Amino acid sequence: MAKNSSSSTIVPDTAWLGRGRHLGPEPEQDVRRNLTALKAAGVLDDFLDLDPVEAARSTVLHPRDEAADPGPSARRLFEARWRVADGVTVRAQLTTYDSESRRKEDEGVTWVLAAEAERKWDPGWPSPATMLWPDSDQSAWDHDTVPGVRLRAANHLPKDDDELRHRLKDCSRTSWYIHVVVHEAMTPDVRGQQPVSAFLPPSLRHRVVEHRGTPEQAQIADFALKRDLDVRLPRGGAVVLPTEPRRPEYDAECFTVRSVFLDGSEPTELLGVIQAFAALPRPLPDDAERALTRLRRGWHLLTPDEELVHARSMVVKYAEALDAMTKSCDLYREAAESAHAALAEVTGGDAVPRPPVPGPVRAGGSPLNALTKAFGRLRDPNK
Structure with missing residues (x-):
């Protein structure tokens, strides 16, 4: 044994x-x-x-x-x-x-x-x-x-x-x-x-x-x-x-x-x-x-008081997660605006497509793809 x-x-x-x-x-x-x-x-x-x-x-x-x-x-x-x-x-x-x-x-x-x-x-x-x-x-x-x-x-x-x-x-x-x-x-x-x-x-x-x-x-x-x-x-x-x-x-x-x-x-x-x-x-x-x-x-059999404490803790966790998501969106928006300003400076003020604000993503498209295309136009003299 x-x-x-x-x-x-x-x-x-x-x-x-x-x-x-x-x-x-x-x-x-x-x-x-x-x-x-x-x-x-x-x-x-x-x-x-x-x-x-x-x-x-x-x-x-x-x-x-x-x-x-x-x-x-x-x-x-x-x-x-x-x-x-x-x-x-x-x-x-x-x-x-x-x-x-x-x-x-x-x-x-x-x-x-x-x-x-x-x-x-x-x-x-x-x-x-x-x-x-x-x-x-x-x-x-x-x-x-x-x-x-x-x-x-x-x-x-x-x-x-x-x-x-x-x-x-x-x-x-x-x-x-x-x-x-x-x-x-x-x-x-x-x-x-x-x-x-x-x-x-x-x-x-x-x-x-x-x-x-x-x-x-x-x-x-x-x-x-x-x-x-x-x-x-x-x-x-x-x-x-x-x-x-x-x-x-x-x-x-x-x-x-x-x-x-x-x-x-x-x-x-x-x-x-x-x-x-x-x-x-x-x-x-x-x-x-x-x-x-x-x-x-891994305990599941909660008393009513324990269920109340657990529910309150989950509310706090969800609030923290929502706050983290909001901060992430704000940081993304700031980064996108900084990138747009940098592009405008490089092109001498020529119109450059503004990266989209985070939102619903369409199939096959994303904010990162839009920025990639914008940099591609800068490298291609015909565009």
């Missing part, structure tokens, strides 16, 4: 970012139904369902801004706006993408979701993932871009040693999510098989992917993590994987839990470690930076 290059920019503390794959047949229909239901229930203020090409052409905040173009492989663009605690407004933009890999390997439809609030993001707020996607196991939207990994499940590590190593490396290097590896000291019952991420606050829940190692995978999982990522997995414990490139704030000991009881009870220590990791500064991947820029510069 190709590396997901990162910039030196840090993810803003106002933003929520996610990327994944929908393996079902109608991803956009899942989004439409969920948005419609949430708006009818009063959860959403409003939403938009846009064709990407038309959306790029009609970007209202920064017209013709390339950063607002979702790209040629975009299938659909959705925008939603809602309010959280204290009336803070959240804006979110979800784009679905098609690719050659979907047709060749049936890898599903890739999606990118960027959300931003008017102040620092609170993990207790509703998850943007389930404000756009339905919060139901019937919809397969929650697959990571790393194959074989889901958000809302306890993902068992592959049995094959090489495949296990590759998966953990890919998750650390290319995924946008927080990855936690938990080792089962013994095979848990039904309650213990539930993902521990279910105990996390709503907005953090869909930013965490949980991996499970079976009792017999203790050695191989620990060896793979030590060799490739320089972290250790305690038997019956857990570790939060670092991102690549590794941030200086990451200390493997601080993000390792020695014992996790998988009996359905709340794993308080592990949850605290995950939340501490989530609070660290995170590098902003290039794709995520483009998604966040598109959210800010």
Whole structure:
């Protein structure tokens, strides 16, 4: 899998970012139904369902801004706006993408979701993932871009040693999510098989992917993590994987839990470690930076107040453009008069056709052509 290059920019503390794959047949229909239901229930203020090409052409905040173009492989663009605690407004933009890999390997439809609030993001707020996607196991939207990994499940590590190593490396290097590896000291019952991420606050829940190692995978999982990522997995414990490139704030000991009881009870220590990791500064991947820029510069779902501000700004822009055109006409007129005076001086006052004032241009004719003909008569003694 190709590396997901990162910039030196840090993810803003106002933003929520996610990327994944929908393996079902109608991803956009899942989004439409969920948005419609949430708006009818009063959860959403409003939403938009846009064709990407038309959306790029009609970007209202920064017209013709390339950063607002979702790209040629975009299938659909959705925008939603809602309010959280204290009336803070959240804006979110979800784009679905098609690719050659979907047709060749049936890898599903890739999606990118960027959300931003008017102040620092609170993990207790509703998850943007389930404000756009339905919060139901019937919809397969929650697959990571790393194959074989889901958000809302306890993902068992592959049995094959090489495949296990590759998966953990890919998750650390290319995924946008927080990855936690938990080792089962013994095979848990039904309650213990539930993902521990279910105990996390709503907005953090869909930013965490949980991996499970079976009792017999203790050695191989620990060896793979030590060799490739320089972290250790305690038997019956857990570790939060670092991102690549590794941030200086990451200390493997601080993000390792020695014992996790998988009996359905709340794993308080592990949850605290995950939340501490989530609070660290995170590098902003290039794709995520483009998604966040598109959210800010390519926003269409305006409130009435924002529409009024936008209309006023457009009036100012049109006035400036009209003023520039008027000045251009005045400059042209002055240049034409100067040229006429120069011609009169050269010809000793003989009549010289005056260049026309800017106006409607006839087919095949222009002010420049008239001046060219006048100079031609000066060079031709017979005229």
